Amino acid sequence: MQSEAMPRSVAASLTEGHVDKLPVTLLSGFLGAGKTTLLTHILTNREGLRVAVLVNDMAAINVDATLLSDSVQFHESKDKMIELHNGCICCTLREDLMASVRELTSEKRFDYLLIESTGISEPLPVASTFDAKDEKGRPLLGEVARLDTCVTVIDCFNFLKDYQSTDRAVDRKDLGAEKTDERTIVDLLVDQVEFANILILNKVDLISSDELISLRRTLIKLNPGASIIESEFGVVKPELVLNTRSFDMASASMLPGWLAELRSEARSSETEEYGISSFVYRSERPFHPGRLEKMLKCGSFPGVLRSKGHAWSASDPFFSIEWSQAGFATALKPGRPWLRSQSGLAVATQGYAELPAEEEKYNGSRYGDRRQELVFIGQGMDEAAIRESLSRALLTDEEFTRGPELWSTWKKVIMLHQTTRRKKFTIELTKLVDEPLGIGITTLADGIRVEEVYQAGLVRTWNVQNPDSAVKVGDVIQEVNGIPVADGMQTIRSSTSLSLTMLRTERDWATTGKRFEPFPVLSSAKSKAEFVSGDLVAVHSLSKQQALNGRRGEVLRFVEGSSRYEVKIPGVAGSKALQAENLLHGDF
DSSP states (O other): OOOTTSOHHHHHHHHGGGOOSEEEEEEEEOTTSSHHHHHHHHHHTOTTOOEEEEEEESSSSOHHHHHHHHHSOOOTTTOEEEEEESSOTTTTTHHHHHHHHHHHHHHOOOSEEEEEOOTTOOHHHHHHHTTOBOTTSOBSSTTTEEEEEEEEEEETTTHHHHHTOOOBGGGSGGGOOOTTOOOBHHHHHHHHHHHOSEEEEEOGGGSOHHHHHHHHHHHHHHOTTSEEEEOSTTOOOGGGTSSOOOOOTTOGGGOOHHHHHHHOOOOOHHHHTTTEEEEEEEESSOBOHHHHHHHHHHOOOTTEEEEEEEEOBTTOOSEEEEEEEETTEEEEEEEEEOOOOSSSOOOOOTTOSSOOGGGGGGTTOTTTTOOEEEEEEEESOOHHHHHHHHHHTBOOHHHHHHOHHHHTTSOOSSEEEEEEEEEEEEEEEEOOTTOOOSEEEEEETTEEEEEEEOSSSHHHHHHHHOGGGOOOTTOEEEEETTEEHHHHHHHHHHOSEEEEEEEEEEEEEEEEOEEEOSSOOOOHHHHTSOOOTTOEEEEOOOSSOGGGTTOEEEEEEEOTTSSEEEEEOTTSSSOEEEEGGGEEEOOO
């Protein structure tokens, strides 16, 4: 099947086992990181490999696809490029992605598929598409294609600068994010780094050796299981990213750094040598929701690059809180239900026939498995100060003693609200005159509600043969053969062919969390406005003195002959001369 001119290492790996599934490499990375440059290099050096390329762009005009066409010679009989634009393959264009992959595999003439995603694409939803199944458990793509390698390209020159940004994706027009997109730039960077199994550090020639070492250690902390490859101008040996067979959705190597730290708290002296460290904060006492919110609004974690884990707020007894912080913003989202406890806070343990092994130790505990378990990863962190801030937000002895009766009166972090969805569907029945449908009913003003489906009858037979549109108790018959049911009752008895329009109303409980940004997000004009002596400011977006990011201080004076301000930061010796663009006004 393979061409003799192919690189031996790639050719050999592709022919091993004669696997019929089309191997896929997914390229992710922030805008400008060098994904298209890397892809161009791989295609230019494919040496006869028959390649299909799928390029995704948020814009109406696919600029990356145009650049590829101009830079790479595609052979019509061997190669193919598909453009997906005006959306992102991790969400709005997911169906188009699946259709395109199926089309390519059906042609049975390609050795490999390369997918270049947009700068704001998250690799996890794209990767899960290759592992997804339909409602009957059949693979959507898994029978014809396999995700072989998940690559994220890192812009060495801009990564740490962007990581300290307070911008949202919508603030940068060139990203093409939708107005409803609430993700920050840091959210995107973290998602892309934590999920990849290969990280390519591009543009290493633009930073110093010390900066490169610091960046490598930071990325190792964020994703310890990923292989790291350094490159200039996207030059990487194709065999390092093609058919590596290194991606495994369920593999331990796919664990993000925060979870690896949580499971093993072994310290790395190599990373700590460069000021990059981590620690786990644990407590079996809940946070006071008011003090927790105040702490997060004030920004109490200078030097922290990433924190993640599960938290317990006293006013939220049923759900754990999924804590996720990257850069300046912290998101608190509904997590899994807490397990059973002996305190009157018992909850339904749906999904748990038995306690998970790791939670068994909490069986019989007064408050079950409720606890704080948070991982902090950062550079130049003050661990003692961070622990002190967290502990001050916990309940006092008196508050803890008074228990859930008091806690339930406090403001909640996780909001619970009911959602309603209505679905119309049609069932087709063939029957004898006067043959009963086999359902118990109640007549309503707007239809007939199904109260019971009998074990024998036409509806039961329909349900067995059509599980995707089975009639359930509570469904309402609205029309009979296109006639409102109030006028079509006689039709049910006399007709031998029935088309019943059904309405199903589904109610469910949904939960929402909160997002905290300790400093106001200002326009560029306002953030660079002149400061005066005595102004309170917050430091942000420093790439070299990252330990200062998040710290608050007071402006002393403007440094004449420069664009810098002298700022006094409590706990830091002397004063610091900082650019206006690295300072934010704030009322703290």
